[in-house]
Amino acid sequence: ETGVTQTPRHLVMGMTNKKSLKCEQHLGHNAMYWYKQSAKKPLELMFVYSLEERVENNSVPSRFSPECPNSSHLFLHLHTLQPEDSALYLCASSQTRWRDTGELFFGEGSRLTVL
Amino acid sequence: GENVEQHPSTLSVQEGDSAVIKCTYSDSASNYFPWYKQELGKRPQLIIDIRSNVGEKKDQRIAVTLNKTAKHFSLHITETQPEDSAVYFCAATSGGGSNYKLTFGKGTLLTVNP
Numbered sequence: 415e416t417g418v419t420q421t422p423r424h425l426v427m428g429m430t431n432k433k434s435l436k437c438e439q440h441l442g443h444n445a446m447y448w449y450k451q452s453a454k455k456p457l458e459l460m461f462v463y464s465l466e467e468r469v470e471n472n473s474v475p476s477r478f479s480p481e482c483p484n485s486s487h488l489f490l491h492l493h494t495l496q497p498e499d500s501a502l503y504l505c506a507s508s509q510t511r512w513r514d515t516g517e518l519f520f521g522e523g524s525r526l527t528v529l
Numbered sequence: 530g531e532n533v534e535q536h537p538s539t540l541s542v543q544e545g546d547s548a549v550i551k552c553t554y555s556d557s558a559s560n561y562f563p564w565y566k567q568e569l570g571k572r573p574q575l576i577i578d579i580r581s582n583v584g585e586k587k588d589q590r591i592a593v594t595l596n597k598t599a600k601h602f603s604l605h606i607t608e609t610q611p612e613d614s615a616v617y618f619c620a621a622t623s624g625g626g627s628n629y630k631l632t633f634g635k636g637t638l639l640t641v642n643p
Contacts, residue, residue: 418572456533457573457618457633504572517563518631520572 420521435490437505451502531623535634552619559621
């Protein structure tokens, strides 16, 4: 496989469930991201991992927990979500975070529905 | 922080016509402005970008213009085709060091009618 792959593509969960989203990039990039895409809203950056550093958006609730075991894999652990968390979650990678030509390569997203 | 406004939210044109999408940004230090295209059910993909030291950039039927003084930039698509139908997102960089981030506009749904 090439590019950025996300699993699962679709996920339905109850508010008390625990689930995880997985992202893998095969591009040799050093930075990985989680974005939330909701209808009629801008793409919202949730978390960034760049080399050894994690940078997060302080407005992201603690029920979302990222994990980046190495530069190729990124997880988003989900716990006690709310219906308003239903959205498309996009993973992306870039060669490096600090260059201003940091083209983002997105995965196809994980469509999450919280009942 | 950076605020990126994008207009219009929807745009419908006839095949062959031109389409223009405009974005404004708030951070005068922004120096990189990409445009992403997201077809229905697909991932966003970079289609063109421009740096702050350039006023215009073209790539076949698409072009981007940047006015740093007014803090706005625009995407121009000429001779539109049905396959141009998608959501287009503008973005602008802001911050530095660990605060560096890309802020996106809300997107424009472009429909090209055959």
